Amino acid sequence: MAALSKGTALTAAARPLLAGKTPAKAAKAGRTGTARRARPLRAVRALGGESVVDVLTRQHRQIRLGFLRAALPGPGRRRNFDRLMRLLAVHEAAEEAHVHPVARKTLRHGRDLAARRRREEKEAKRLLVRLWRTGPHGPGYLRRLNEVRRAVGRHAAREEREELAALRRVLSPARLRMLGAEVKLAQAYAPTRPHRWANNEFTNKLAAPVLGPLDRTLDAARRRRSR
Numbered sequence: 001m002a003a004l005s006k007g008t009a010l011t012a013a014a015r016p017l018l019a020g021k022t023p024a025k026a027a028k029a030g031r032t033g034t035a036r037r038a039r040p041l042r043a044v045r046a047l048g049g050e051s052v053v054d055v056l057t058r059q060h061r062q063i064r065l066g067f068l069r070a071a072l073p074g075p076g077r078r079r080n081f082d083r084l085m086r087l088l089a090v091h092e093a094a095e096e097a098h099v100h101p102v103a104r105k106t107l108r109h110g111r112d113l114a115a116r117r118r119r120e121e122k123e124a125k126r127l128l129v130r131l132w133r134t135g136p137h138g139p140g141y142l143r144r145l146n147e148v149r150r151a152v153g154r155h156a157a158r159e160e161r162e163e164l165a166a167l168r169r170v171l172s173p174a175r176l177r178m179l180g181a182e183v184k185l186a187q188a189y190a191p192t193r194p195h196r197w198a199n200n201e202f203t204n205k206l207a208a209p210v211l212g213p214l215d216r217t218l219d220a221a222r223r224r225r226s227r
């Protein structure tokens, strides 16, 4: 244990010297090692350097606003509906693939907590698929939109209160920023439509490389048709 603490306290430059390298080689290895370690940090900064708590809380606000916009009548309803569906799909996919697994492993009672969130997401996704099939001009659209809004609102409030607040207490600021970058990166490739069976870490990670590009192609085709 003592050896471990001593090792972790070593500076980056001292480690290769102690490993028996010459000063020149050690300097080079030190530079390379530093560069290698700096790469993920640069990636995190490039993705905004925001904590996962801030990213997800901001998206919850955007989702709440998105529900209000999607209820408005008029020619913009389709666009607002599509935006909301996309935001909900990428948001939940990233949470299921990257955030709940961390909560499960690091939080006290994390397993129960993540299971509860996943049950809520499953139910919300069932309603979301029904709303998606109804479409913004279908019969009962506003009723179904309201149904999803209530389910998603309750779920998001619990996530903020129980999961995100606990992650903020337990994880280091650097780990929170790293997770925020992971979420943003995952959302750039995630499916943009609700898929009922993609509802856990494994299925979401499996779905992303296939359904992500497919959904985006379908989205682009729909945008071209509506021009």
Ligand SMILES: [Fe+2]
Binding pocket: 092, 095, 117, 121, 155, 159
């Ligand atoms: Fe969620």
Ligand SMILES: [Fe+2]
Binding pocket: 056, 060, 091, 095, 156, 159
């Ligand atoms: Fe969420």
